[in-house]
Amino acid sequence: MPELPEVETTRRSLEPYLAGEKIVEAESRRARMLRRQPRERDFADRMRNRRVRGLRRHGKFLLIDLDGDLTWVIHLGMSGRMQVKDPGDPEARHTNVVARTADKEIRFVDPRTFGFTAVLTPDEYAESTLTRLGPDALTELPRTRQLAARLEGRKPPIKSLLLNQSIIAGLGNIYADEVLFRSRVAPHREGGSLDGGEVSAIRRAIRPVLESGLKYGGTSLGDLAYLLPDGQAGRYLDRLKAYGREDEPCPRCGTPIRRSVIGQRSSFWCPVCQT
DNA sequence: CCTCCATCCTGTGGGC
DNA sequence: TGCCCACAGGATGGAG
Numbered sequence: 341m342p343e344l345p346e347v348e349t350t351r352r353s354l355e356p357y358l359a360g361e362k363i364v365e366a367e368s369r370r371a372r373m374l375r376r377q378p379r380e381r382d383f384a385d386r387m388r389n390r391r392v393r394g395l396r397r398h399g400k401f402l403l404i405d406l407d408g409d410l411t412w413v414i415h416l417g418m419s420g421r422m423q424v425k426d427p428g429d430p431e432a433r434h435t436n437v438v439a440r441t442a443d444k445e446i447r448f449v450d451p452r453t454f455g456f457t458a459v460l461t462p463d464e465y466a467e468s469t470l471t472r473l474g475p476d477a478l479t480e481l482p483r484t485r486q487l488a489a490r491l492e493g494r495k496p497p498i499k500s501l502l503l504n505q506s507i508i509a510g511l512g513n514i515y516a517d518e519v520l521f522r523s524r525v526a527p528h529r530e531g532g533s534l535d536g537g538e539v540s541a542i543r544r545a546i547r548p549v550l551e552s553g554l555k556y557g558g559t560s561l562g563d564l565a566y567l568l569p570d571g572q573a574g575r576y577l578d579r580l581k582a583y584g585r586e587d588e589p590c591p592r593c594g595t596p597i598r599r600s601v602i603g604q605r606s607s608f609w610c611p612v613c614q615t
Numbered sequence: 616c617c618t619c620c621a622t623c624c625t626g627t628g629g630g631c
Numbered sequence: 632t633g634c635c636c637a638c639a640g641g642a643t644g645g646a647g
Contacts, residue, residue: 342640372623400641418640419625434625452624454641469643496618505642513640559640583640604620606639 342416343400344477344510345553346574350422351397353569357424357444358392358404365389366439370453373436376413376468377458386410386459387439399473399509410459413470417454423447424569477510478550481543488539491531498534498542499527500603510550513605514559514583519545521582526614527607528600552579582608 366387437448523541558574
């Protein structure tokens, strides 16, 4: 669920409550959430009395810069969401990580626990998988030639390659389908088979699709839905053109949208306009 | 290096 | 109504 627009929306929502503030203390109540923390006990120790310098994002990773050259890494996984609450506010089920500032609680709620968090030193960061992330899909979108070079010779379907965070960071299953719909490329096409025009079309589609998602506060789908830190649902769901619309008419040509499983993920696409 | 696939979890909705 | 199973936005690590 949380893809680049949802993570960026989260970043913007948290910023006023964290930037420049001091984290008084933090705790994880599910050890599994700290599985990317090299030594589990470091998390609480490093968070205590730590000033927040600023909030960044790379792909779907939220990166919170702390004093002492530490980075607080948050990944929402499939079902994670952040909340800003007052101390004493009732807690949602699956509130797995809590960080307290002078007057607020920042809560990480994640039923499926596919999300994770960690506070990393520069050395730990350099050894983490974060260094394998490709350019950010919104702020570092590569030129067509560079993108083509990254796809050259690749066998997997373009849909899978768009989900590969080391090629471009930030697209997930929903927005990858929307990008392919907009660029009129079929999801099962072998990545290396795309011509320059097709790669260019994909590249050109990425920004407007993500900006559009951002404009509407992201996509909230289902009951495990991603929600904004203030509890609001994202409003982009109704504006999706392909994702989740099996058998509904294609908004461009009216042909029923098809669902296929590609790389073990559902893909929704128009069999007429996407070739 | 690349590609494929199982796996980590919980909750929900559809089919019977 | 109740039960069971399939499925769900993601990332990773191991096998081949």
